[in-house]
Amino acid sequence: MEPKDEFLQALQHSLSAGKFVKLTLSKSGGEDKDFKNVYGRLIELKGEKVLSFTLRYATRDVTKNHSVAEGTAMVGLWVGHDFLNADLFTTEADLSLQYNRKRKPRLFRRKASQQAAPVQQHDKKKQYFISAQGNAYLHAMGISSASGKVRADGQRKFRQINKYIEIVDSLLQQHGQFPEQPHIVDMGSGKGYLTFALYDHLVNNRKLQPSVTGIELRQNLVDFCNELAPKAGFTGLSFRAQDIFDYQPERIDMLIALHACDIATDIAIAKGVRAGAEIIIVAPCCHKQVRKSMQPPAELKPVLRHGILQERQAELVTDGLRALLMEEQGYETKVFEFVSTEHTPKNLMIVGIKGKANPEARQQAEQLKQDFGVQEHYLETLLLE
Numbered sequence: 001m002e003p004k005d006e007f008l009q010a011l012q013h014s015l016s017a018g019k020f021v022k023l024t025l026s027k028s029g030g031e032d033k034d035f036k037n038v039y040g041r042l043i044e045l046k047g048e049k050v051l052s053f054t055l056r057y058a059t060r061d062v063t064k065n066h067s068v069a070e071g072t073a074m075v076g077l078w079v080g081h082d083f084l085n086a087d088l089f090t091t092e093a094d095l096s097l098q099y100n101r102k103r104k105p106r107l108f109r110r111k112a113s114q115q116a117a118p119v120q121q122h123d124k125k126k127q128y129f130i131s132a133q134g135n136a137y138l139h140a141m142g143i144s145s146a147s148g149k150v151r152a153d154g155q156r157k158f159r160q161i162n163k164y165i166e167i168v169d170s171l172l173q174q175h176g177q178f179p180e181q182p183h184i185v186d187m188g189s190g191k192g193y194l195t196f197a198l199y200d201h202l203v204n205n206r207k208l209q210p211s212v213t214g215i216e217l218r219q220n221l222v223d224f225c226n227e228l229a230p231k232a233g234f235t236g237l238s239f240r241a242q243d244i245f246d247y248q249p250e251r252i253d254m255l256i257a258l259h260a261c262d263i264a265t266d267i268a269i270a271k272g273v274r275a276g277a278e279i280i281i282v283a284p285c286c287h288k289q290v291r292k293s294m295q296p297p298a299e300l301k302p303v304l305r306h307g308i309l310q311e312r313q314a315e316l317v318t319d320g321l322r323a324l325l326m327e328e329q330g331y332e333t334k335v336f337e338f339v340s341t342e343h344t345p346k347n348l349m350i351v352g353i354k355g356k357a358n359p360e361a362r363q364q365a366e367q368l369k370q371d372f373g374v375q376e377h378y379l380e381t382l383l384l385e
């Protein structure tokens with residue numbers, strides 16, 4: 001099959017199977033050089049699913065909505081003519097159709113970078129997993145007012161909470177056999193926003209009977225959360241003031257560590273792996289350990305003399321290795337953006353669902369370490385103990 005036909009078929013399939021995430025057309029190739037990009041997303045308009053395109057011109061954006069069939073046909077007209085790159089993101093795979101100078105197309109298929117297939121409600125209010133109405137804990141945390149309205153300065157956190165719950169929910173669906181009474185540990189739970197919301201979702205939306213434990217170094221935050229949990233009626237939620245390094249879990253079904261600093265993320269992953277967690281979710285924070293132990297190849301020196309680029313390189317190597325080390329331990333991993341960078345620059349999420357081990361992971365990790373002169377990756381050290 002021609003690469004373009006294969007791409008269009010994947011687009012059609014993702015739309016009909018509810019797996020479409022977004023579409024981007026770039027690299028202008030037509031006569032109108034001002035026609036820069038097309039961004040496609042799926043929205044619901046008066047109960048109908050519609051492909052909504054933003055047509056970006058040099059000086060303005062134009063929005064066009066088309067039925068799914070019409071929209072797919074439009075993409076067929078644009079691709080290879082007006083645009084020489086087409087990127088399709090689905091929850092199954094990322095596809096990239098690229099035309100070279102001779103307009104010969106090639107199709108690249110990669111692991112999916114996106115978890116959820118959003119259909120935005122265009123004519124209705126957005127439905128959230130966690131509602132601000134009637135949730136005392138959101139009020140106590142300063143996110144909503146006493147009347148259940150999200151405060152102006154709580155909007156960002158409220159959206160972040162809901163995005164996080166959306167991701168967890170989709171992981172539970174993918175897993176399929178998550179226990180009815182799961183043991184969940186949130187390492188580095190901080191003020192507990194996400195821990196409370198997770199408990200709320202699992203009990204009130206998913207009808208599970210979880211036991212959720214937040215582990216947090218700071219005693220004042222633990223006290224705050226332990227006082228709030230019974231007030232919210234969350235009997236299975238509790239917090240412990242402890243270094244996660246010293247925490248010895250008996251059983252963990254889901255391990256969470258969001259924005260836990262540097263090697264705290266590694267400690268959390270290792271604890272999850274050792275305890276046989278079915279699902280591991282981490283959003284790494286800083287990457288000092290690998291940065292200090294990394295001696296990148298000489299050809300990268302002119303790039304990495306800039307501190308910020310060295311930091312990004314350390315992030316890539318640290319998190320890439322984390323995913324490989326998890327794969328070696330029998331987890332199928334995904335690495336993707338958690339919330340958009342406008343909410344927080346620390347927005348990368350690594351998730352692992354227990355499945356088949358990647359037999360090449362060890363060798364790939366070794367190679368990567370060698371290439372970047374990584375003397376030690378703390379997660380590896382912990383897993384080897």
Ligand SMILES: C[S@@+](CC[C@H](N)C(=O)[O-])C[C@H]1O[C@@H](n2cnc3c(N)ncnc32)[C@H](O)[C@@H]1O
Nearest residue numbers: 188189190216217242243244258259260261264
């Ligand atoms: C940036 S906050 C994130 C809080 C929360 N997970 C979130 O995403 O909203 C990181 C938290 O991890 C805690 N922390 C860092 N290292 C820790 C450790 N070794 N043991 C327990 N808690 C730790 C810090 O005290 C801090 O409250």
